[in-house]
Amino acid sequence: MTNPTDPETKTKDRKGLLWRYLPIATLAAGLVAFLTLGLHEYLTFETLKANRAELLDFVGRHLALATLIYVTCYAVSVAFSIPGGAVLTITGGFLFGLTTGTLATVIGATVGATGLFLAARLAFGEVLHKKAGKTIQKMEAGFRENAFNYLLVLRLIPLFPFWLVNLAPALLGVTLRTYVIATFIGIIPGTFVYTSIGNGLGAIFERGETPDLAIIFEPAILIPIVGLALLALLPIAYKKIKARKHNPAETEPSHDEPSHP
Template sequence: MPCPEAPTSAPPPPDASPDAAPGRPAWQRLWPIGLILAVLALAYALGLHRLLSFEALAAHRASLGGFVAAQPLAAALAYLAAYVAVVAFSLPGGAVMTLAGGFLFGPWLGAGLAVAGATIGACLLFLAARHALAEVLERRAGPLLGRVREELRRGGFWYLLSLRLLPVVPFWLVNLAPALAGMALSPYAAATFLGIIPATVVYAGIGAGLGQVFEAGGRPDLSVVFSPGILLPLLGLAALSLLGAWWRRRQQPG
């Protein structure tokens, strides 16, 4: 008596590949971006973006200064959290936040808090963008994106550092592009932290002198960061950073 043949598995659909893994549902990927857009819409609807202005800082300077004097630790933590939120949700007003840090906490502590808040916020935005879009981009990556990913793997820290050093490059754009191109988090965080220090120190120093500006009823001159005495050294540092990327690439085989 012949043995019955073992059942065979159904053939895969024509468009399936043995190595293909099902992607996550869209809502699981896109919810961080949806949250950012929802917070942005809510902030504009409630007019919260108007609080991130020089006029608002001038109007509330007495109450803010009193809060810092009465509860310095709580004020510093609140400022840090606010800066993280501004950067993570891409709200306009990073320059005003840095000025406020210098005005409220002095140039050095204000700069330190601003650098920490901007770095943490940028890393959160980086992770949100990577969570939402990196999987799709990796599946559809062509030769060009593949080369970009390889360049970032080899010298991404130096490339990003050069961009961070230049205040002319939009901060939000430099936050998102490395995540979409496949850069790792650790060099991204390190380059962000180091690269934003020079311009942040300049802005915090301007903020430390806002008392006299408020008394005179004027506005701070933020164009000083583009003056030759400040911009040329930043350009030099950016060039050295690119030189570091070139040297690292030359030292690596292949």
């Protein structure tokens, strides 16, 4: 039997804690360094406009390499929760066009989100699960039961911070497979909207204008996306209605059984 006070055991425990928290600590430190150095100030349309000729020339001569660099940069920005995702997405549309830009962005965002998910799950998932009370455990079970649909809704509706939707499932015990598939599918509509803006960014620059990042909240765009989110909720609603029909006693308040002679 291992003695918890044994020096060798303590050393192993410390190493285990180090490896558990190292990934998430690295991501947090990277974000702090990025903001402290002021690098986010270069993630603007002004920077893109000033360097567009060189960027387009590089993409034209090295399309595969440029696409790989873009996907990698996008994945890193998402994993480190660096602000400016909309600017990057529009840049992808400007450099690669609607189809390639959308696909490259979705792949990069999914890879980066998965990295953050795994780091958060490794650091906090098991600890929170052990310390969670019955109420939290019940919430976890309810979320996991319909994890794909709930995640799809969170990804589709552009009201929730992307970094928050990346972290929360890791703390609620969502499986990696469900997380990756729901993320990949759920971010496609919003990505398509911003990439399409980037596809016409050259004309916007020529007019001396700046892209409207709030366009996704226009009714003509937001309503169809919300409609998709509601469709994702339908299976959950159906399952709950079906469960109530088969188990009506579970939805009614309990009463004391009458005594029998």
